[in-house]
Amino acid sequence: MVPLSWYLVVAFMLVGLGAYGMIVKKNLIRILIGAEIMGNGVNLALVAFAVYGGAFSFTAQGLIILVISVAAAHTALALVLMLMYNRRYGTVDLSIVQKEEVA
Amino acid sequence: MNWKVKMMQDLQPVLDLFEQFEFFLIAALVLALAYLALEHKDIVYAVFFFGFMASAVAGFFLLLDAPYIAGMQIAVYTGGISALIIFGVLLLPRAQDSSLETFATGRVRTMGLILSGVIMAISGGLALIFPWPETIPEGVPEQSQSLQGLAEWLWQDHGVYIQIIALIILTTLVGAVALLKMEKAEAMSSITGEFGVEAKPSPEPEAETEVVDTEETSEEAAN
Numbered sequence: 001m002v003p004l005s006w007y008l009v010v011a012f013m014l015v016g017l018g019a020y021g022m023i024v025k026k027n028l029i030r031i032l033i034g035a036e037i038m039g040n041g042v043n044l045a046l047v048a049f050a051v052y053g054g055a056f057s058f059t060a061q062g063l064i065i066l067v068i069s070v071a072a073a074h075t076a077l078a079l080v081l082m083l084m085y086n087r088r089y090g091t092v093d094l095s096i097v098q099k100e101e102v103a
Numbered sequence: 104m105n106w107k108v109k110m111m112q113d114l115q116p117v118l119d120l121f122e123q124f125e126f127f128l129i130a131a132l133v134l135a136l137a138y139l140a141l142e143h144k145d146i147v148y149a150v151f152f153f154g155f156m157a158s159a160v161a162g163f164f165l166l167l168d169a170p171y172i173a174g175m176q177i178a179v180y181t182g183g184i185s186a187l188i189i190f191g192v193l194l195l196p197r198a199q200d201s202s203l204e205t206f207a208t209g210r211v212r213t214m215g216l217i218l219s220g221v222i223m224a225i226s227g228g229l230a231l232i233f234p235w236p237e238t239i240p241e242g243v244p245e246q247s248q249s250l251q252g253l254a255e256w257l258w259q260d261h262g263v264y265i266q267i268i269a270l271i272i273l274t275t276l277v278g279a280v281a282l283l284k285m286e287k288a289e290a291m292s293s294i295t296g297e298f299g300v301e302a303k304p305s306p307e308p309e310a311e312t313e314v315v316d317t318e319e320t321s322e323e324a325a326n
Contacts, residue, residue: 001119001122002122002123002126002166003235004235004236005230005231005233005235006126006130007163007167008226008227008230008235009227009230009231010130010133010134010163011230012222012223012226012227012230013134013223013227014133014134014137015222015223015226016219016220016222016223016226016227017134017137017138017141017219017223018137019218019219019222020141020215020216020218020219021141023211023214023215023218023219024211024212024215024216025141026203027146027198027203028198029146029150029188029191029192029195029198030141030146030149032188032191033140033141033149033150033153033188034141036153036157036180036184037137037140037141037153037156040156040157040160040180043160043176044160044163044164047163047164047167047169047172048167051167051168051169052235052239053239058252058253058256058257059256061169061171061172061253062253062256062257062261064172064175065172065175065257066268068172068175068176068179068180069179069268069272070272071179071180071184072179072183072184072187073272073275073276074275075184075187075188076187076275076276076279077275077276077278077279079187079188079190079191080279080280080282080283081282082191082195083191083194083195083283084282084283086195086197090197091197091200092195092197092198092203093203
């Protein structure tokens with residue numbers, strides 16, 4: 001059987017990749033994709049812990065289903081905020097706000 | 104029956120090896136697709152790569168004997184969230200601008216690479232070093248694979264909580280639509296006063312009274 005730590009390493013690598021996308025990118029869609037990749041890593045760690053910890057019960061499954069559903073809702077909200085940002089600034093470039101703050 | 108059990112015992116190392124091979128294959132696929140989703144020049148392709156990555160993560164769930172979660176993952180992430188982001192890209196044509204993919208300074212990229220590398224190194228190192236088997240309680244693991252049991256747990260035992268959570272998510276979505284409508288209502292002067300936007304007071308009567316007052320004061324000053 002594959003050890004638990006291997007799953008966790010992949011999960012944390014996904015979290016790191018998502019963090020890279022969220023820090024470096026200035027396109028809002030890319031930042032959202034980075035956040036979703038981080039969410040996938042967290043879900044993987046959650047399922048791996050539940051299965052290997054001997055507690056893959058209905059509680060754990062219900063929790064994971066809840067996390068996935070909330071991820072869908074927050075993606076919809078994030079897209080609406082992006083539309084509003086686009087209406088206000090005419091672009092989806094996040095660096096414009098950073099430049100305004102500096103100025 | 105004995106020969107079957109004996110054959111399974113003999114084949115166990117081969118099955119373990121095959122499971123490890125599957126793990127490495129899926130891990131390589133997931134990490135490569137996640138990298139492509141972040142770095143591919145065309146954002147539409149990047150969203151497709153994200154959808155494929157979510158499907159590959161569902162492969163991990165199948166490997167962990169969690170088929171229902173794998174189904175949820177494919178239905179929501181690959182089918183729902185990817186399609187939602189594609190719609191977002193179509194509604195925001197400026198998101199496809201390739202100039203957004205270039206970096207103003209190399210410093211930001213270097214800083215992001217260092218920070219994410221630190222996150223990966225620390226958390227991955229801890230995951231490898233930490234003695235996980237000692238923290239897991241001994242005994243027969245509780246594996247619940249019954250879909251009917253899960254449905255009863257969700258809707259019979261905890262139905263109220265599930266409905267409350269569903270209401271909260273619904274409120275989020277209605278709030279998102281209301282945000283869009285509010286901004287639209289503010290932009291259109293013909294429907295000002297609706298959607299909770301206050302109507303602007305007309306300044307004309309106040310201006311007339313001010314003019315009369317100034318005329319009276321000028322007449323008094325002349326006298």
